[in-house]
Every structure is written in C-alpha cells, then in structure tokens.
Amino acid sequence: MMSILTYFLLVLLLIIPFISLTYAVEINVVDFGARGDGKTDASPAFLKAWTVACSSLEPTTIYVPRRRFLLGQITFEGPCTNSGITLRIDGILVSPAYEKMGSAKYWMLFDKVEGVNITGGFLDGQGSSLWSCKGVAGQDCPVGATSLTFFGSKDVTIQNLTSINAKLYHIVILSSQNVVLQGVRIYAPEESPNTDGVHVEKSLNVRILNSGIKTGDDCVSIGPGTKDLWIQRVACGPGHGISIGSLGKEVNEEGVENVVVKSVVFTGTQNGLRIKSWGRPSKGYVKGVVFKQVVMNNVQNPILIDQNYCPNNEGCPGQHSGIQISNVTYTAIKGTSATKVAIKFDCSQTSPCEGIKEQNIQLSYLGELAESSCQNARGVVLGSVFPPSCL
Numbered sequence: 200m201m202s203i204l205t206y207f208l209l210v211l212l213l214i215i216p217f218i219s220l221t222y223a224v225e226i227n228v229v230d231f232g233a234r235g236d237g238k239t240d241a242s243p244a245f246l247k248a249w250t251v252a253c254s255s256l257e258p259t260t261i262y263v264p265r266r267r268f269l270l271g272q273i274t275f276e277g278p279c280t281n282s283g284i285t286l287r288i289d290g291i292l293v294s295p296a297y298e299k300m301g302s303a304k305y306w307m308l309f310d311k312v313e314g315v316n317i318t319g320g321f322l323d324g325q326g327s328s329l330w331s332c333k334g335v336a337g338q339d340c341p342v343g344a345t346s347l348t349f350f351g352s353k354d355v356t357i358q359n360l361t362s363i364n365a366k367l368y369h370i371v372i373l374s375s376q377n378v379v380l381q382g383v384r385i386y387a388p389e390e391s392p393n394t395d396g397v398h399v400e401k402s403l404n405v406r407i408l409n410s411g412i413k414t415g416d417d418c419v420s421i422g423p424g425t426k427d428l429w430i431q432r433v434a435c436g437p438g439h440g441i442s443i444g445s446l447g448k449e450v451n452e453e454g455v456e457n458v459v460v461k462s463v464v465f466t467g468t469q470n471g472l473r474i475k476s477w478g479r480p481s482k483g484y485v486k487g488v489v490f491k492q493v494v495m496n497n498v499q500n501p502i503l504i505d506q507n508y509c510p511n512n513e514g515c516p517g518q519h520s521g522i523q524i525s526n527v528t529y530t531a532i533k534g535t536s537a538t539k540v541a542i543k544f545d546c547s548q549t550s551p552c553e554g555i556k557e558q559n560i561q562l563s564y565l566g567e568l569a570e571s572s573c574q575n576a577r578g579v580v581l582g583s584v585f586p587p588s589c590l
C-alpha cells in the first residue's frame with residue numbers, strides 16, 4: 200500500500216517540472232538584454248526573444264515588463280515552428296524619430312506568422328515631427344512608417360493594445376487571414392495627416408471589436424481584396440470615418456465582399472459610412488455590405504458613396520469608375536448630420552450602384568430636414584427613411 204503511494208508521489212514530483220515546462224514557457228525581453236530605459240535600442244533583445252519563441256515547439260509567451268523601451272524598426276519574421284506565441288506587453292514601446300528611420304515603411308512588422316497573440320501594450324509612434332515636416336509646403340519628408348503591420352499572417356489576436364501618434368497608419372492587416380482586434384485604443388490628433396487607425400487589405404476574416412479610434416484620417420480603411428470583415432462596437436471620431444476605398448486606382452483589382460459594420464458610433468467625423476472609388480476604369484467591385492445600428496453625432500457626410508474620386512483631376516479619363524457596387528444595406532442609422540446633404544450616392548455612370556437598400560434611417564441637420572442626393576443609384580426603401588430617399 201504505502202510503497203505504491205510513495206511511488207505515485209515520486210512519479211508526480213518527477214513529472215511536475217515537465218508539465219510546467221511544456222505548458223507555460225515565458226521569456227522576458229529584459230533577460231535578453233532589453234534595457235527599458237527609453238533610450239537604448241531594445242530591438243536586438245526583442246529579436247533574440249522572438250528567435251527563441253519562433254523556434255520553440257511549445258507555446259511561448261514573450262513578456263515585456265512595465266518599462267519604456269525604445270524599439271527601432273523591427274521585423275518579427277516567420278514562418279515559425281511555433282503556432283502559439285503570445286506577446287504580453289505591460290510596457291511602453293517607443294519608436295525612434297522619423298529622421299532615424301530613413302524610408303522604412305514599417306516600424307513593427309510581423310511577417311508570415313501563424314498563431315500570434317498580442318495582449319496589452321502601448322505603442323508610441325512619435326509621429327508629430329513628421330506631421331510638422333509634411334505640413335510645410337515644398338519640404339522633402341519621408342512617407343513614414345506604419346506602427347504595427349501583419350503581413351502574410353494567419354490566426355492573429357490583438358487585444359487591449361493602445362497605439363498613439365503613428366507616423367503613418369497605426370495598424371495594417373495585409374494579405375492575412377483570421378485576425379481579431381479587440382479592445383484596441385487608437386489616438387492621434389485630428390489634424391495629423393494619414394494616420395489611419397486600422398487599414399485592412401487583401402485579407403480574409405478580420406474582426407475589429409470593442410475598440411475606440413480617434414485620429415486624423417480614416418478610423419478604418421478597407422482596401423481591395425478584403426473579404427469577410429466584421430466591425431462591431433467601435434467608436435470613431437475625430438477622424439474621416441469608416442471607408443471602403445479608395446478603390447479602383449488599378450484596372451486589375453480584387454473586389455471587396457461581405458463586410459458588416461454594426462453598432463458603431465461616429466462623433467464629429469468628416470464621413471460616417473463611406474464607399475469611395477476613383478473615376479477610372481477598373482475590374483474591381485464592392486458587394487454584400489451591411490451597415491446597421493449606427494449612430495451619427497454631427498458627422499459631415501453620414502452616408503456617402505463617392506465614385507468620382509480624382510484628386511487634382513489627374514488620370515481619370517471620362518471620370519467614370521469601373522467599380523461595380525451592389526447589395527449594400529443601410530439599416531437603423533440615426534443621428535445628426537453637420538451638412539444639409541446627409542445621404543449622398545454619387546455612383547458611376549458606366550457602372551451604376553445596384554441593390555442599395557435603405558431601411559429605418561433617421562438623420563437630421565441642425566434640427567431641420569436634411570436631404571438625400573442620388574446619381575446613378577438603384578435600390579429599395581423599407582420602413583421610414585429621413586431624409587426622404589431619392590433611390
């Protein structure tokens with residue numbers, strides 16, 4: 200009896216360390232030499248930690264403690280043997296000034312990774328000196344680097360991350376699939392140029408949930424080749440709203456398909472729900488979009504389709520967009536417009552908008568009746584729609 204019990208206890212004692220090893224590998228960037236003094240470049244240490252996590256066979260957490268880390272341009276490169284990497288960040292990651300980043304397009308780039316979770320963290324893009332440079336006419340400034348990019352990646356979660364003052368976009372999801380952004384906070388001043396909150400392009404099954412975005416450009420911009428995108432419980436503003444496009448800059452372009460934007464609030468934004476395409480020939484399209492339960496607070500263009508985008512009137516022969524827009528539903532949209540035309544469908548003469556559905560819309564302008572404006576748009580009206588539909 201006794202000896203069997205002792206035997207089991209001994210076996211347990213022997214295997215416990217292995218259980219914990221296979222379950223919770225956690226490595227700390229400080230142990231790889233990251234200083235966390237806000238001055239010494241911590242990217243060599245982050246890269247060493249990444250190499251360990253990426254080549255491990257066990258789920259691995261890279262922990263970033265509550266300090267301030269200066270992080271130069273860094274690529275977290277895959278593919279990895281590990282599909283369970285968590286980056287748990289309690290600290291602040293600070294980007295170098297733009298002068299030190301040359302023509303880099305990315306600050307933090309995750310390239311071809313699979314199974315990566317980022318939890319927490321505060322990214323400071325240090326964008327203000329670049330915005331000032333861009334604000335001076337004739338000055339030669341770089342385009343700037345996006346703060347956080349996932350490229351060619353799969354099964355990614357970004358939770359409770361805060362990103363401020365990106366030099367260019369804050370977060371880009373490019374050529375990736377199965378990505379969830381949850382509880383993300385994005386902030387840049389209203390007048391900061393091109394600081395889009397989240398840009399999604401050529402990606403499949405992306406979800407943006409429970410997030411707040413205040414910035415100088417689009418809160419979310421949706422590029423060609425985006426399919427199955429779900430945006431829910433997002434507060435946007437200041438900013439330029441949620442925009443599908445600009446699309447149709449190229450002739451051969453992938454379409455945008457199956458997008459849902461639900462329970463979103465826009466406050467003081469330039470646009471609310473926008474679809475925008477160049478007035479140029481293109482084989483691209485937008486189909487299967489649902490906008491629902493949306494609140495507009497003092498939004499300049501609450502509902503807008505603009506197919507005549509052509510900055511400086513250059514390169515838009517005939518000004519007709521080839522982008523075919525179809526099956527777009529606007530339902531339960533209410534609030535206030537900051538201009539008289541609250542709903543504007545300015546569609547292409549050669550590819551008119553088809554299957555637009557307006558249902559239960561209640562938008563006012565300074566307490567007065569607002570207006571709708573339609574060009575080349577066809578569709579149906581259900582329930583009560585104010586301003587009265589022109590479909």
Ligand SMILES: *[C@@H]1O[C@H](CO)[C@@H](O)[C@H](O)[C@H]1NC(C)=O
Nearest residue numbers: 258282283284285314316356
């Ligand atoms: C990442 O997060 C997702 C969703 O919360 C979860 O299912 C998955 O197990 C997590 N992966 C790792 C490596 O922690």
Ligand SMILES: *[C@@H]1O[C@H](CO)[C@@H](O)[C@H](O)[C@H]1NC(C)=O
Nearest residue numbers: 317318319358359360381382
């Ligand atoms: C993210 O924040 C929410 C709210 O503060 C919290 O409930 C949740 O557990 C956090 N998620 C993670 C993975 O830390």
Ligand SMILES: *[C@@H]1O[C@H](CO)[C@@H](O)[C@H](O)[C@H]1NC(C)=O
Nearest residue numbers: 456457458486487488489526
């Ligand atoms: C319209 O789009 C919705 C949402 O993507 C989709 O469920 C529906 O099948 C589409 N309808 C048509 C007629 O294509």
